[in-house]
């Protein structure tokens with residue numbers, strides 16, 4: 157049976173079509189505005205073409221030059237020119253590989269990666285990684301700025317959208333690395349709203365770095381002691397004057413190489429009497445005993461003798477500080493007093509694992525005095541430890557330079573380098589077992605950590621160092637009679 161009752165139709169659910177506002181303008185207004193709009197479009201096009209030329213200069217020069225050459229001279233001269241160019245590049249590579257890579261190959265690679273990876277994928281990756289935002293129908297998307305490829309890494313500059321923070325990018329490091337076919341990604345802040353992503357493709361520190369010949373070490377700058385090489389190819393400079401250094405790493409991470417790299421670089425200054433080394437090696441001399449001649453004083457246990465040495469140095473620090481008070485703020489060579497470096501291998505054996513509580517507390521007090529007050533009077537501590545927990549080194553904060561070699565867990569990285577540094581990319585827990593001596597470094601006040609590898613100081617190097625630093629043997633000058641007899 158048919159009913160007469162009125163039934164409301166279902167509400168219309170389709171989206172109302174959005175029509176651009178200018179469609180509603182009267183025809184004569186459109187006519188008046190048309191030339192201006194065309195001009196504006198032409199300017200935009202010109203800007204886009206200019207941006208393309210700036211981003212892909214090599215492709216532009218090669219493309220336009222090749223085409224013009226072909227039109228002007230035909231195919232054969234063009235092939236000849238290409239062959240000559242290839243020969244020229246090969247000669248350039250042979251004569252100066254670094255310059256060829258930096259000014260030739262990496263530029264080509266930059267354009268290639270931009271054209272094939274970052275350019276085409278940027279928008280999709282930003283959307284899927286939830287780094288874009290919608291507001292009132294408009295999409296805000298981070299802008300891809302300069303791309304620079306250095307072979308092992310691509311440096312990609314980004315302008316963040318408003319209200320975005322670097323932490324949001326740090327939280328998506330893994331997503332970005334996988335999206336752009338990289339092994340890992342690090343985030344650096346360049347200036348407000350501008351970030352640089354380091355998309356890592358290979359490890360430039362995979363090969364050991366040999367120590368420089370002793371004869372080539374020039375005057376030692378105690379604020380910049382070269383102990384290895386950073387991943388960008390620059391020297392790893394460790395600050396000893398005005399800083400205290402904590403080196404942390406699991407067994408086999410290469411703590412020994414950091415320690416011996418310091419001694420190696422200081423060798424000329426030690427020989428000249430400008431620097432004095434004092435060492436404590438609770439492992440019975442397994443480490444420092446390899447080159448005892450480098451040390452003014454060295455103790456091979458963690459007992460009363462080691463504690464007495466620490467207390468002696470602590471009282472020296474106080475005495476020197478009292479003399480400097482009001483006269484100078486920081487030790488300088490002109491004082492005529494040697495700069496003292498206290499090296500403690502296995503610091504934890506002295507201040508945490510020593511079973512005698514009295515000795516442990518005395519050692520801990522003395523080390524704290526030296527680290528907290530030694531800066532100005534010219535005393536530096538290089539402490540090496542395997543376990544960075546507070547129960548082991550309760551005064552980690554007194555060390556202003558931290559070196560994190562390979563560690564077991566992410567939390568240990570935070571303990572050594574400080575909160576937030578791991579999120580920026582300092583993944584010391586991911587350092588490979590095959591690259592001992594590789595470390596993440598951070599000085600107080602420096603936002604971005606550095607990655608570097610200490611020199612590989614071999615047993616043969618230590619023998620050479622021992623010979624170099626061994627006290628000279630004084631031979632009696634033969635009396636004239638004996639000399640003649642010998643002759």
Ligand SMILES: Nc1ncnc2c1ncn2[C@@H]1O[C@H](COP(=O)(O)OP(=O)(O)OP(=O)(O)O)[C@@H](O)[C@H]1O
Pocket residue numbers: 364365405406407408409410411412413414542592593594609610611612613
């Ligand atoms: N910078 C380096 N380059 C290449 N190889 C290294 C480097 N540092 C250390 N090695 C190698 O790694 C191994 C372990 O190094 P090392 O003894 O220095 O580690 P460690 O952290 O001091 O260990 P432990 O805590 O057991 O003393 C050694 O065989 C050494 O030759």
